[in-house]
Amino acid sequence: MEQEEKVLGPIPVTVITGFLGSGKTTLLNRILTENHGMRIAVIENEFGEVGIDDALVLSSEEEIFEMNNGCICCTVRGDLIRILGNLIKRRDKFDRIVIETTGMADPAPVAQTFFVDDELRAACKLDAIITVVDAKHALQHLLEVKEEGVENESVEQIAFADRIVLNKTDIATPQEQADVIKAIKSLNAGATIYPAVNANVDLKELLDIGAFDLQRIMDTDPAFLTDTEHMHDQSVTSVGIEVEGALDIEKLNGWLGMLLGEKGTDIYRSKGILSIADSDERYVFHAVHMLFNGEFTTKWEDAPRVNRMIFIGKNLDRKELTDSFMACMATENSKKKSKVKV
Amino acid sequence: MIAVNLLTKNPVLTLNGINVFRDQFCAVKNVNLDFEAGELVALSGRNGAGKSSLLLAIAGLTNFTGTLKFKESECHHGHHQPGIGYVPQRANLRWDLPMRAIDVVLTGTAGDHHLAGYKNKSKRVKLAWEALELVEGSHLGDRLLSTLSGGQAQRILIARSLVSKPEVLLLDEPLSGLDAPSSQRILDLLKQRANEGTLIIAAMHELDIVQGHFSRAVLLSGEVIADGAPTQVIPTLYVNPTLSEVTV
Amino acid sequence: METLEATELEKMPVSPVTMSHAKGDSAVILDADGGLGSWSPSIGYLKIADLDSGGTDLSVNPSGTVAAVAGSDGFVLYDLVNEELITEHRGQWSSSVAWNKDGSIVAVAFGKKVKLYTIDGTCIRTAGDFASTVMDLSWLPDQENIAVASFGGVSIMSTVNDVEPMQKEFVGSLLCLAVSPAADWIVSGNQDCSLQVFKIKDSTRLEMQGFPRKVTDAQFDSSGLWLANNGADEVTVWDFKGKGPKGRAPRILPKHVYGGTALAWHPTKAGVIATGDGAGLVRIWDVAKGVPEKPMPPMKRIKSYSSSEVRFILWDSTGNNLVVCHADGVIYQESIV
Numbered sequence: 001m002e003q004e005e006k007v008l009g010p011i012p013v014t015v016i017t018g019f020l021g022s023g024k025t026t027l028l029n030r031i032l033t034e035n036h037g038m039r040i041a042v043i044e045n046e047f048g049e050v051g052i053d054d055a056l057v058l059s060s061e062e063e064i065f066e067m068n069n070g071c072i073c074c075t076v077r078g079d080l081i082r083i084l085g086n087l088i089k090r091r092d093k094f095d096r097i098v099i100e101t102t103g104m105a106d107p108a109p110v111a112q113t114f115f116v117d118d119e120l121r122a123a124c125k126l127d128a129i130i131t132v133v134d135a136k137h138a139l140q141h142l143l144e145v146k147e148e149g150v151e152n153e154s155v156e157q158i159a160f161a162d163r164i165v166l167n168k169t170d171i172a173t174p175q176e177q178a179d180v181i182k183a184i185k186s187l188n189a190g191a192t193i194y195p196a197v198n199a200n201v202d203l204k205e206l207l208d209i210g211a212f213d214l215q216r217i218m219d220t221d222p223a224f225l226t227d228t229e230h231m232h233d234q235s236v237t238s239v240g241i242e243v244e245g246a247l248d249i250e251k252l253n254g255w256l257g258m259l260l261g262e263k264g265t266d267i268y269r270s271k272g273i274l275s276i277a278d279s280d281e282r283y284v285f286h287a288v289h290m291l292f293n294g295e296f297t298t299k300w301e302d303a304p305r306v307n308r309m310i311f312i313g314k315n316l317d318r319k320e321l322t323d324s325f326m327a328c329m330a331t332e333n334s335k336k337k338s339k340v341k342v
Numbered sequence: 343m344i345a346v347n348l349l350t351k352n353p354v355l356t357l358n359g360i361n362v363f364r365d366q367f368c369a370v371k372n373v374n375l376d377f378e379a380g381e382l383v384a385l386s387g388r389n390g391a392g393k394s395s396l397l398l399a400i401a402g403l404t405n406f407t408g409t410l411k412f413k414e415s416e417c418h419h420g421h422h423q424p425g426i427g428y429v430p431q432r433a434n435l436r437w438d439l440p441m442r443a444i445d446v447v448l449t450g451t452a453g454d455h456h457l458a459g460y461k462n463k464s465k466r467v468k469l470a471w472e473a474l475e476l477v478e479g480s481h482l483g484d485r486l487l488s489t490l491s492g493g494q495a496q497r498i499l500i501a502r503s504l505v506s507k508p509e510v511l512l513l514d515e516p517l518s519g520l521d522a523p524s525s526q527r528i529l530d531l532l533k534q535r536a537n538e539g540t541l542i543i544a545a546m547h548e549l550d551i552v553q554g555h556f557s558r559a560v561l562l563s564g565e566v567i568a569d570g571a572p573t574q575v576i577p578t579l580y581v582n583p584t585l586s587e588v589t590v
Numbered sequence: 591m592e593t594l595e596a597t598e599l600e601k602m603p604v605s606p607v608t609m610s611h612a613k614g615d616s617a618v619i620l621d622a623d624g625g626l627g628s629w630s631p632s633i634g635y636l637k638i639a640d641l642d643s644g645g646t647d648l649s650v651n652p653s654g655t656v657a658a659v660a661g662s663d664g665f666v667l668y669d670l671v672n673e674e675l676i677t678e679h680r681g682q683w684s685s686s687v688a689w690n691k692d693g694s695i696v697a698v699a700f701g702k703k704v705k706l707y708t709i710d711g712t713c714i715r716t717a718g719d720f721a722s723t724v725m726d727l728s729w730l731p732d733q734e735n736i737a738v739a740s741f742g743g744v745s746i747m748s749t750v751n752d753v754e755p756m757q758k759e760f761v762g763s764l765l766c767l768a769v770s771p772a773a774d775w776i777v778s779g780n781q782d783c784s785l786q787v788f789k790i791k792d793s794t795r796l797e798m799q800g801f802p803r804k805v806t807d808a809q810f811d812s813s814g815l816w817l818a819n820n821g822a823d824e825v826t827v828w829d830f831k832g833k834g835p836k837g838r839a840p841r842i843l844p845k846h847v848y849g850g851t852a853l854a855w856h857p858t859k860a861g862v863i864a865t866g867d868g869a870g871l872v873r874i875w876d877v878a879k880g881v882p883e884k885p886m887p888p889m890k891r892i893k894s895y896s897s898s899e900v901r902f903i904l905w906d907s908t909g910n911n912l913v914v915c916h917a918d919g920v921i922y923q924e925s926i927v
Binding site (some may be wrong): 491492515516527547584585587588 | 627794795797798800828831835836837838848
Binding site (some may be wrong): 058059061063065076079080081082083086089090093103117119122135 | 604605607615623643646662683685701722723725729730741762763781802803804829
């Protein structure tokens with residue numbers, strides 16, 4: 001008989017990124033001091049920044065390892081493997097783990113560590129990546145032009161985020177705030193933005209959010225797909241598609257399968273709520289790299305049948321994506337065809 | 343039908359002067375191979391020999407030059423052939439998503455003309471459960487991905503590719519991480535599919551298993567360096583597991 | 591037949607990490623919170639000290655009087671006789687501590703450096719900067735050189751002369767080291783699920799890639815003829831006789847659920863090894879009786895009192911008894927004869 005796995009559930013892990021001075025530590029302190037009843041183990045990048053007696057605090061110095069001859073997907077954080085490996089052995093001491101990264105940290109190796117290492121993959125689950133952004137100064141970091149081949153870390157941090165805390169809104173002018181929000185949305189239209197002063201965001205919005213949960217996509221602000229302008233010379237974008245009508249699921253499935261297979265490494269995340277011909281239920285879809293999941297959920301009832309879809313990633317071609325998406329719309333013929341098959 | 347295929351030696355898949363590029367490197371060059379229906383082929387060679395790249399090219403998932411024909415029709419990069427199924431390497435995928443195993447199998451109903459039409463979810467779900475049963479994974483269907491062992495996860499992935507009943511099944515290291523009994527089950531299953539006419543091409547590093555179970559082995563090292571019956575081809579390299587010398 | 595329930599057994603409150611022989615039949619145990627305890631078959635578990643740092647490694651000097659303890663926040667030397675701290679150094683991750691054979695010097699991995707201390711806590715040498723945090727240390731049999739594992743390979747550094755370390759390069763993250771008793775081979779288990787085997791006297795390197803899991807434990811037996819490593823549901827045992835293991839099929843010890851989590855060669859009998867797995871099972875094997883490549887049956891299965899992962903197995907000096915330590919804190923001794 002097959003041996004069953006251990007029953008202890010995976011430990012939820014929240015990653016906090018953000019540039020120096022954005023207020024990461026303020027947010028971390030808030031998470032540690034607020035009365036939420038959770039015991040939190042913290043991995044922070046500099047020792048002694050956070051001084052909470054009860055919290056289990058470990059310091060880390062970023063050590064990035066390329067696992068396999070320079071393949072980007074195999075770049076992981078050696079320090080996190082070590083530290084989390086030790087924390088796993090004390091798992092009865094805490095309920096969740098929060099990782100604070102340095103301002104310059106690339107979030108990709110952090111996220112990849114959780115599925116490249118077999119031990120961590122089994123013991124932990126990435127709950128969400130939260131990026132803290134300084135409302136007044138972020139734009140200049142985002143617009144900074146880097147040398148060819150050098151990633152702009154602030155861009156990556158926003159592209160990978162599930163939640164963005166727009167901090168220090170008290171010192172930014174309304175125009176500055178509007179500009180930075182516009183820039184954030186052009187990079188990652190899928191992340192929810194929380195304006196804050198002293199990182200005063202309701203922690204329920206940041207912890208245990210299950211950023212990959214399908215229901216959460218349904219609940220996302222419908223405005224998340226508003227079309228945005230590209231920032232100057234930017235390879236990371238998000239492409240939102242919003243169109244009324246019904247899709248031919250046959251064409252859609254074929255297209256998505258091909259797209260994610262081909263560009264899975266470039267597309268960090270994609271998600272959508274779709275209207276399918278001959279179905280009165282919403283089709284909710286979510287993918288990370290090439291692994292994707294879609295299912296019919298709630299009925300449309302009287303709501304307008306609008307397809308909403310978003311891709312976040314590198315080198316996305318808005319026109320190509322939109323055109324190929326539009327090519328999946330049901331025609332009268334395909335409607336009949338699929339009717340016959342059902 | 344299958345017998346005719348074998349007699350007339352009609353290749354189901356033809357590779358002619360294929361070069362596969364990965365990030366500007368040529369991962370494998372000048373591949374000329376014919377495959378017939380019902381063959382159980384192992385692609386072997388060390389890490390970096392080009393096994394995965396060649397599979398991706400056949401699956402239409404990466405750029406290549408040369409001519410690749412599936413049943414007489416030419417294949418191109420980016421054009422998914424519905425008759426070709428691909429099982430990626432388990433380690434390259436994310437298993438921390440809050441999805442059930444059956445949901446992953448269900449995604450195998452996408453991209454296939456016969457199944458995608460079943461917008462009726464219960465039908466697709468039924469097919470997915472049947473595929474799960476093929477890999478003896480029915481009891482895993484409702485489990486969360488994060489609770490699956492490596493071996494169980496691999497079986498889920500294989501089930502995902504079997505949903506669409508492909509004519510060519512490509513597998514990247516399908517036995518990696520499986521224990522002996524699970525490996526045996528998967529091998530039996532692959533053999534059964536091959537007997538029913540499916541061409542199966544698997545990147546394999548378990549050379550002892552290739553010798554014992556596969557009908558043909560293609561050895562790669564940036565190009566095809568040997569092709570033939572596993573018993574003739576394999577001993578010329580190394581028998582796995584083994585410590586092989588690394589030349590710097 | 592009388593059976594003993596796990597609940598009646600001595601159980602540590604915190605998950606153990608590793609253990610080491612101490613005086614007489616007692617052992618010292620380090621837990622994941624940095625707690626130091628003693629264990630003996632007659633008394634059971636007793637907490638000695640709290641070192642307030644995630645525990646990673648432990649080494650007790652040959653006379654059983656001083657414990658070197660490594661942790662996530664540094665290391666300490668602890669006097670087991672007078673139960674007091676000799677010295678402590680904090681602020682860097684420490685993965686490994688190792689006493690030399692006569693107990694005069696302890697080598698300590700401290701961040702990217704290696705430090706040498708005498709038994710009274712005096713630092714006599716600091717070496718490094720290695721390419722990453724040092725993951726493992728091992729004294730060579732000459733008791734003069736130390737093998738150091740970090741990202742990018744193994745460095746063999748002298749503890750007496752100020753010479754450039756000898757480098758054994760391998761681009762990858764090393765996790766554990768083993769040095770053969772005759773000082774001809776160094777082996778590393780690696781994060782990329784490979785085993786690397788370096789010949790010390792020339793640049794020969796052998797490798798086995800493609801283990802299903804990372805290789806976190808590799809050990810030579812007392813004769814140096816056999817090397818066992820984890821990384822799969824099977825424990826793999828390589829034959830190092832004569833010219834070495836190149837091209838030789840290994841012995842396969844099958845059926846370790848979640849892999850071989852603890853390996854311990856018999857202190858004197860060549861080729862006899864105890865292995866523990868993720869489901870709490872401990873088996874003893876005589877690898878010489880196996881056939882290359884074919885999974886072999888175990889010589890003996892130990893009665894297990896816990897189904898949690900086996901963390902550590904310790905033979906006593908006679909080789910007649912085994913102490914088994916599980917992740918849930920259950921510890922017991924079993925007689926093998």
